Amino acid sequence: MILVRPEPVADMEPFARAAQQGDPGGLARLLRHEYPAIRAIAIGILGAGPDAEDACQDTAVAALAHIGDLRDPSKVRPWLHAIVRNNCRMILRNRMPGLVESAGTDRIDSFLGDPAAIVERGALRDLVWHGLRQLTPATLPVAMLRYFTVRNSYEEIATLCGIPIGTVRSRLSEARRQLATVLPLIGDHRHLDQSAIDTERGEEAAAILSAVANRVPLPSVHERWAEDLVMYWPSGRISTGLAPIYDVLHSDYQMGARHRLTGVASTPGITIWEADAIYGSGRPDGFPAAGTWLLREKAGRVREVRLIYGSSALSA
Structure with a gap:
């Protein structure tokens, strides 16, 4: 208590x-x-x-x-x-x-x-x-x-x-x-500037969610994200590496979805993204309105990613 x-x-x-x-x-x-x-x-x-x-x-x-x-x-x-x-x-x-x-x-x-x-x-x-x-x-x-x-x-x-x-x-x-x-x-301790940390991670998230849809190469992402990272999708499917993430975001793009970052929370080793899915002609039935990503790092590299949707999910 x-x-x-x-x-x-x-x-x-x-x-x-x-x-x-x-x-x-x-x-x-x-x-x-x-x-x-x-x-x-x-x-x-x-x-x-x-x-x-x-x-x-x-x-x-x-x-x-x-x-x-x-x-x-x-x-x-x-x-x-x-x-x-x-x-x-x-x-x-x-x-x-x-x-x-x-x-x-x-x-x-x-x-x-x-x-x-x-x-x-x-x-x-x-x-x-x-x-x-x-x-x-x-x-x-x-x-x-x-x-x-x-x-x-x-x-x-x-x-x-x-x-x-x-x-x-x-x-x-x-x-x-x-x-x-x-x-x-901890009142007398020097504290990290949380806004600077979140800004850095937010820029990374925004770059991925916008650029990956067009399959734009992101060298900085490749440096920080492990090639053998494990991705847990809302459907229960498990994939390995960045390629499946690129594929799903590109598929979203083809179906008219754009991902807009709405929030970031980050500490060393853990980053959380929140993003809305924006549809140009209205959200189709059964498609997600939003998602939350949980990224876990080890030795400075993203090793595990989990995603849940804010409504019924795509087929990922």
Whole structure:
């Protein structure tokens, strides 16, 4: 559980302001004080149990990531309470048949806006990403997919990572525990410029998604992507090397699809692309509207790629 021991502090605004200026200690004290109220809200809506704990943990991580975008620090309490209520409402909807759990638009975005865009603007952006880079190799991609992508239900994360849904839950719990331990300790460290990292990886993704459709040679891609990389397609097919990726993107191009990059999240060893498929004469039935790519690197080269579509898939 993250930071559950309350402190007798009446005014949370100074700690919210300190957190926005990059002081993780301020945010730690804020969460220690407010966590019991957050938990009470979650239990009041969901009842005691793992769902309420999940809602609380996701609220704490959202605060860690997005405190920099809070416009009025004096309203930090209702801000946190609104996040946990949104989390709980999403979980209630997901209890209904046919719905999947998501930490995306309905859970956080409805109150805060796009998570990745907020982290890009927030004062804690680089600190949060520094914290993410401290996660273990098993928990890192799960946390990145959960909090910084659109297709982030447990089911979708499980598919992208090639693990059972139960493992997704346990790794997210471990990621939250690690972040709660790591973030308060890294305020004085020098952090990499996350925007520069994402810009570099975004340029690579945009080049591939646009140039490959016309089979334009990309020497830089050939240098960074291993010739024997393994590609896991949404249909379950597994291929080896770059050629099948070129072939599928070229086939999309012939069917009138253009791929537009919409988001990038990257750390050393892991890169995630999100892209929309744009059709000149309207999207045909059964064709994907969007896709999420998970790239894994080893020794600086992309060795494994997994792809899921945002709607029914092509035949790849």
